Amino acid sequence: MLSQQTIDVIKSTVPVLEQHGVTITKTFYSNMLNAHPELLNYFNRANQQKGRQQTALANTVLAAAKYIDNLEPIVPVVMQIAHKHRGLGILPEHYPIVGENLLRAIKEVLGDAATDEIIDAWANAYGVIAEIFISVEEDLYKAAEDNGGWRLFKPFKVAQKVQENEEVTSFYLVPEDGSTLPAFQPGQYITVRVKVPGDEYTSNRHYTLSQASNPNEYRISVKREDACDPKGVVSNYLHNNVNEGDFIDVSAPAGLFTLSETNNPTLFISGGIGVTPLNTMLQAMEPGRDVTFVHTARNKNVIAFQEQIENKVKELNGTYRAYYSDSEGYITKEVLAPYIKETTEVYVCGPAPFMETVISLLNELNVPKENIHFEFFGPAMTIKAF
Numbered sequence: 115m116l117s118q119q120t121i122d123v124i125k126s127t128v129p130v131l132e133q134h135g136v137t138i139t140k141t142f143y144s145n146m147l148n149a150h151p152e153l154l155n156y157f158n159r160a161n162q163q164k165g166r167q168q169t170a171l172a173n174t175v176l177a178a179a180k181y182i183d184n185l186e187p188i189v190p191v192v193m194q195i196a197h198k199h200r201g202l203g204i205l206p207e208h209y210p211i212v213g214e215n216l217l218r219a220i221k222e223v224l225g226d227a228a229t230d231e232i233i234d235a236w237a238n239a240y241g242v243i244a245e246i247f248i249s250v251e252e253d254l255y256k257a258a259e260d261n262g263g264w265r266l267f268k269p270f271k272v273a274q275k276v277q278e279n280e281e282v283t284s285f286y287l288v289p290e291d292g293s294t295l296p297a298f299q300p301g302q303y304i305t306v307r308v309k310v311p312g313d314e315y316t317s318n319r320h321y322t323l324s325q326a327s328n329p330n331e332y333r334i335s336v337k338r339e340d341a342c343d344p345k346g347v348v349s350n351y352l353h354n355n356v357n358e359g360d361f362i363d364v365s366a367p368a369g370l371f372t373l374s375e376t377n378n379p380t381l382f383i384s385g386g387i388g389v390t391p392l393n394t395m396l397q398a399m400e401p402g403r404d405v406t407f408v409h410t411a412r413n414k415n416v417i418a419f420q421e422q423i424e425n426k427v428k429e430l431n432g433t434y435r436a437y438y439s440d441s442e443g444y445i446t447k448e449v450l451a452p453y454i455k456e457t458t459e460v461y462v463c464g465p466a467p468f469m470e471t472v473i474s475l476l477n478e479l480n481v482p483k484e485n486i487h488f489e490f491f492g493p494a495m496t497i498k499a500f
């Protein structure tokens with residue numbers, strides 16, 4: 115338990131952190147990764163380059179500071195991060211390294227303003243937060259094992275590699291040890307860990323499981339990323355270098371972006387490769403659920419799983435709308451409005467600008483926040499609407 119005095123000190127540092135949060139975390143990362151280069155086996159260096167992870171951590175530290183006397187409201191955020199940490203194989207022994215370097219960075223950036231009292235308060239607060247993460251993550255590791263899964267990574271063979279369109283290729287993965295795979299919830303992801311030639315460290319990426327749960331194989335559908343900077347290191351490696359018969363390391367399924375159990379009308383809105391979790395959710399749906407799928411892509415050549423989605427929507431007597439931004443422009447309120455009823459639950463997945471636009475349109479259309487479920491492929495907190 116933290117003393118009232120510690121809580122007061124923590125709360126009084128929020129304005130300072132708000133001012134320097136990102137600088138502190140940038141300093142923290144560069145110090146930590148210099149001192150512990152082995153952690154480069156865990157961190158996504160492309161995110162580092164784009165400054166994404168810095169923002170995510172800074173936001174979390176601020177959230178923790180604001181809620182330090184009652185951490186209840188940030189539990190959902192902790193859970194989501196813990197799922198990602200578990201998928202990456204983050205362990206209790208990593209937490210003191212992060213803590214030590216975070217405090218050092220606070221000292222370095224704030225200089226004389228970082229009094230002993232402030233540093234001690236943050237050391238205590240970090241200890242409390244780290245304990246919560248460690249304990250939630252241990253529960254997730256145990257749950258993964260209890261469900262017939264495994265704790266960290268194990269090798270899977272690429273049994274089949276199937277090109278879905280110009281940009282997307284599916285990989286069918288079977289465990290090398292021939293074990294039965296644990297069931298997962300549609301919308302969950304696995305972490306793929308590979309060693310890209312020429313790179314000293316491993317690279318990890320989360321990929322949504324893109325077909326319904328099945329005890330023999332998992333499938334992921336990967337978009338090659340040539341246009342962005344830096345190019346998709348892992349996705350392009352999978353496309354170009356990983357072939358049928360090759361092995362890659364895979365984590366047990368993780369993630370909280372899953373279909374709710376209500377029977378409310380469901381509206382899926384996908385942008386580009388964000389279609390993967392939504393398609394898996396759709397394919398798992400039983401008849402009787404009112405469903406609409408707004409399937410957006412740049413154009414017909416790069417839309418993924420169209421036939422499968424259209425067929426399933428038809429089977430459920432639902433509504434399917436393909437939306438091509440090259441010819442129709444950016445999605446608008448008018449496109450979405452006809453599909454929204456009072457109790458509609460909306461599932462959104464796509465790139466960050468798409469998500470921000472769609473979520474603000476849904477806000478304008480008065481969809482209650484609790485009925486908007488979303489996942490962004492990257493650190494969730496970089497989304498402004500979060």
Ligand code: HEM
Nearest residue numbers: 156157158161167170171174208209212244492493494495
């Ligand atoms: C991801 C917070 C401890 C390694 C994240 C994210 C947040 C976060 C907010 C982004 C989640 C998302 O993608 O939405 C924290 C907090 C920690 C903590 C508050 C301490 C209390 C650690 C530790 C490690 C670690 C001890 C291991 C050294 C990672 C990695 C990612 C991540 C590798 C994936 C993102 C990337 O590589 O860019 N964490 N974390 N974290 N965290 Fe932590």
